[in-house]
Amino acid sequence: MNPYVTGSTIKNLREKRNITQETLGEEIGVSGKTVSKWETGKGLPDISLLEPLAKSLGISLIELLSGDSIENKNPSSNLYRSKFYVCPICGNTIHSMGEIVASCCGITLPPLEAEDPDEDHAFEIERVEDESFIKIHHDMTKEHFISFFAYVTPDQFILKKLYPEGNAEGRFPLRKTGYLYAYCNRHGLMKQKILGINPKSK
Numbered sequence: 702m703n704p705y706v707t708g709s710t711i712k713n714l715r716e717k718r719n720i721t722q723e724t725l726g727e728e729i730g731v732s733g734k735t736v737s738k739w740e741t742g743k744g745l746p747d748i749s750l751l752e753p754l755a756k757s758l759g760i761s762l763i764e765l766l767s768g769d770s771i772e773n774k775n776p777s778s779n780l781y782r783s784k785f786y787v788c789p790i791c792g793n794t795i796h797s798m799g800e801i802v803a804s805c806c807g808i809t810l811p812p813l814e815a816e817d818p819d820e821d822h823a824f825e826i827e828r829v830e831d832e833s834f835i836k837i838h839h840d841m842t843k844e845h846f847i848s849f850f851a852y853v854t855p856d857q858f859i860l861k862k863l864y865p866e867g868n869a870e871g872r873f874p875l876r877k878t879g880y881l882y883a884y885c886n887r888h889g890l891m892k893q894k895i896l897g898i899n900p901k902s903k
């Protein structure tokens with residue numbers, strides 16, 4: 702996380718609001734020239750100005766300091782908007798129902814971008830009774846391993862934590878259509894759509 706607000710953050714947020722440096726300055730009691738100095742890195746706003754500045758830019762103080770604006774209007778509306786954050790230092794995993802400003806070990810974590818699994822991370826899915834057995838044939842060493850599986854439907858979220866020296870496998874009730882996720886500590890987040898299983902059909 703940035704220790705303090707940056708010029709580029711102020712500039713981006715001001716431009717998003719579509720107001721001039723003068724207007725922003727007027728709103729918080731400084732000149733447009735002062736705002737220009739902040740934006741070009743020739744000065745920093747006094748700490749007493751941070752709250753009015755965040756208010757004028759239409760974001761919270763924490764968003765201003767982190768340099769991210771949170772655009773979720775209704776983050777709990779749908780688990781399909783799930784975001785995952787993994788700390789590269791300690792491995793902590795954070796799941797959120799929408800984008801958040803997440804930090805761990807003193808750094809801001811970006812929301813992970815999920816990709817289609819490549820052949821080294823392909824899901825093997827086998828139906829076992831009314832559950833599905835998920836497996837990835839992958840290294841499980843401390844240096845390179847799958848650290849979790851997650852199964853997400855619009856109203857359900859299941860996380861299976863995996864550990865080095867274990868197996869990259871787990872059982873999930875994949876009855877509803879949803880998304881299966883896997884996270885490799887080296888290759889990142891993989892995501893695959895899974896069509897629901899009708900328990901009555903074979």
Ligand SMILES: [Fe+2]
Pocket residue numbers: 821822839845846885886887888
């Ligand atoms: Fe991998």
